[in-house]
Amino acid sequence: MSGSAVDEYYPGLEGVIANETAIANIEGKDGSGGLEYRGYRIEDLADSVSYEETAFLLLHGDLPTASQLKDFDQRLKASRAIPEALVGLYKQIPASIHPMDVLRTSVSVLAHYDPDVSAPPSDHAANVRKAERLIAQMATAVAYRERVVKGLPLIAPDAKLDHAANFLHMVSGKVPSAVVRQAFDVSLVLYTEHELNASTFSARVTASTLSDLHSAIVAAVGTLKGPLHGGANEEAWKVLERVGAPENAERWIEDALARKERIMGFGHRVYKKGDPRAAILKRYCASIAREIGDDRWERIAEPIERAVTTQKLLPPNVDWPSARLYHYMGLGIELYTPIFAMARVAGWAAHVIEQLDHNRLMRPRARYIGPPAREIKPLQER
Ligand code: CMC
Secondary structure, three states: OOOOOOOOOOHHHOOOOOOOOOOEEOOOOOOOOOOEEOOEEHHHHHHHOOHHHHHHHHHHOOOOOHHHHHHHHHHHHHOOOOOHHHHHHHHHOOOOOOHHHHHHHHHHHHHHHOOOOOOOOOOHHHHHHHHHHHHHHHHHHHHHHHHHHOOOOOOOOOOOOOHHHHHHHHHHOOOOOHHHHHHHHHHHHHHOOOOOOHHHHHHHHHHHOOOOHHHHHHHHHHHHOOOOOOOHHHHHHHHHHHHOOHHHHHHHHHHHHHOOOOOOOEOOOOOOOOOHHHHHHHHHHHHHHHHHOOOHHHHHHHHHHHHHHHHOOOOEOOHHHHHHHHHHOOOOHHHHHHHHHHHHHHHHHHHHHHHHHOOOOOOOOOOOOOOOOOOOOOHHHO
């Protein structure tokens, strides 16, 4: 595109191809609306690889060998500590501040202490090192702030635990059961990457100015927070809570749809026939509900899901099941979106690195709809 004509305008950039990427494909191999990370179907990844293997796949281009995974795992574990200065800040930031805002600040502070802080923004190897450190540190940051707000002692990262179990342990002080650990790990795998969603796009825009990886992740955290994006998992939980009991669900959703309310956790800009991540996570919700012996939230969710899908033709997205999954795990509602962020950081970082490896400044145009050119009147005549 060149010249000054701004003929084609796509509100919300819907359908616009703004990047090439080798990281994720949300068309599926046959254009069916599936999801693949570097060619691997999400259904296969969810069933057979850990969050650590997924993060390695995104950052390094392929699934790790056993020895690559061992080294990667050791690097992550060695990077879990966060600076004392940041922990001190958690004690000073008012407890009422949302964890997503604190996480945004945390990434910014972590940048100052990163050993590669002075590396040039396009240094591929330094960016991979920064990304690996951030993956480990963001989990600790979310857990520590949560413990500080609750007035509880901090629980240091435990090198005997993997990424998923260690996070849950740092938050609650309990090592999760195998079923809970696996379900949480799967949720992280599903949240790790999703092509050019709003937060990834903002990360790539920031990187495209040759800014640094941490700045791009700060932008991404701020973008993820909104309820139309990552903030939807918190909002989806509020829907379930508002309904309160299975016998209220049908009536509630009929009324909400009649009021033309936007039902959080439903609909998607790209997937019109269903979000494959939601179907996977729904299975885990059912099995955890069975494990804890309480299917109340499943019975509330089901009629809502049926009504929105059949009446509005809007199937659930990943945030619909993840909200109740995290509730079953005893996680506070305000942790839901930060958990999304601490998983997605691997995807964001992979995109930032891809952007910086083949950079072109992102600078789109806007169609001007303001007043025509006019003269400035002297102050007394305005
Ligand atoms: N509930 C009710 N109506 C909806 C919903 C919904 N969740 N989503 C879209 N619509 C309606 C909307 O009101 C509009 O109707 P009308 O044409 O009569 O005015 C129509 O569908 C088109 O809406 P849109 O906002 O222009 O469509 P979009 O493609 O931009 O929507 C979306 C994508 C995700 C912003 C939207 O579906 C939505 O707001 N969903 C709820 C928030 C949510 O769950 N976000 C998570 C997205 S996926 C994972 C993630 O990023 O976290």
